[in-house]
Amino acid sequence: MTEIVQTVADLRQKVRAWRAAGDLVGVVPTMGALHDGHLSLARRARAECERVITTIFVNPKQFNNPDDLKKYPRTLEADAALLSAVPVDVVFAPPVEEVYPEGFTTNVSVGGVSEPLEGRMRPGHFDGVATVVTKLFGMTEAHRGYFGQKDWQQLQVVQQLVRDLNLPVVIVGCETVREADGLAMSSRNVRLTPEGRARAHVLYDAITTAATDIRAGQSDRMALREAAEAVRAAGFDRVEYIELRDAGTLMPSDDPRRPRRMLAAVWLDGVRLIDNIPV
Structure with missing residues (x-):
């Protein structure tokens, strides 16, 4: 099964060795409960990068409803088994305190593209997304980040974030994967x-x-x-x-x-x- 890493220190030790060897590193950020839509992102990263990290972190900062956060499925072992078949090199699954340690006070907010639609319906949601994505890019030091087009507005927020902050990562938007009847996988x-x-x-x-x-x-x-x-x-x-x-x-x-x-x-x-x- 693909190795599961839980700390930034352990992850960076691997990533820096990869980068020193000249390997292109891709990251696929997810919240777990993986389906073929997620796996398609990992396969795309696998095809384009020498090394692939999939992150699994249920981000509390992007949930408006505490009950929704509690209900969100957590299936780390099953997810890691699915990712082994891709395969990815590492599953990064940090605990909440590794991402948001005691005393954490920073918030990343993207204006404009985050404000209508989902931004109007879910106040603060995209601040949570932008904050965790910025952290994941810093933690993984990846060259490329892979995101699905099903969350179109989120994709635009992440692209704006990377442009505005000059983050050294290329964002790759991947086609929505659908069930046979057309329903977007989720x-x-x-x-x-x-x-x-x-x-x-x-x-x-x-x-x-x-x-x-x-x-x-x-x-x-x-x-x-x-x-x-x-x-x-x-x-x-x-x-x-x-x-x-x-x-x-x-x-x-x-x-x-x-x-x-x-x-x-x-x-x-x-x-x-x-x-x-x-x-």
């Missing part, structure tokens, strides 16, 4: 009831139809409204947002000449699902 999907799981694909169907209609000339507003109506009609609990935004800034955009992204957040069976696609 660790939260296992919390859906069988009935909810059977209709969860409607979210992807609805935004895909809306994107197709917009490309065909339908008004943005009408297409988005019809997507939300389709989701509600399928028995979802609530639609938080289905919006069309500039792909880079995440500001509202009605300019089809610029890359745009349709982003959605909905609730089903008490589980919050997010997705996004290019338009």
Whole structure:
């Protein structure tokens, strides 16, 4: 099984030897409960780097709801077994006190791209993401960081962070991995009831139809409204947002000449699902 390292000192000893040998080091940050979406990131890193680290850390600073933090699955041994098949070189799974020792007071906040959508719905969430990602880059000293496009806004936040702070890491955004019916893979999907799981694909169907209609000339507003109506009609609990935004800034955009992204957040069976696609 892939070696599990829990301290920064032990990890850096390995990484500095790799770097001294001229190896390219990739890192795949995760919170564990791995699925094939995560594994696809590790495989991409494996294909592009001589050394690969996968981090597994359930970051308390990015949870708005304490109950959500408690419920988040922790499956380190099973995750390490999955990563052994990739294989990755090291699993870095630090305890909370290794990441946030007593007296830790620093907060990393990215403005602009972090503020709408998820930032509005989950205040402080992206501060937690930016803080832990900055720490993980410093701890791992990796050359490349691999992130999934399913969390599109998070990807933009991390890219902004790296640009603004001149961090010496290249961010690689990887395609969303989906189930056979189109549902974006997520660790939260296992919390859906069988009935909810059977209709969860409607979210992807609805935004895909809306994107197709917009490309065909339908008004943005009408297409988005019809997507939300389709989701509600399928028995979802609530639609938080289905919006069309500039792909880079995440500001509202009605300019089809610029890359745009349709982003959605909905609730089903008490589980919050997010997705996004290019338009």
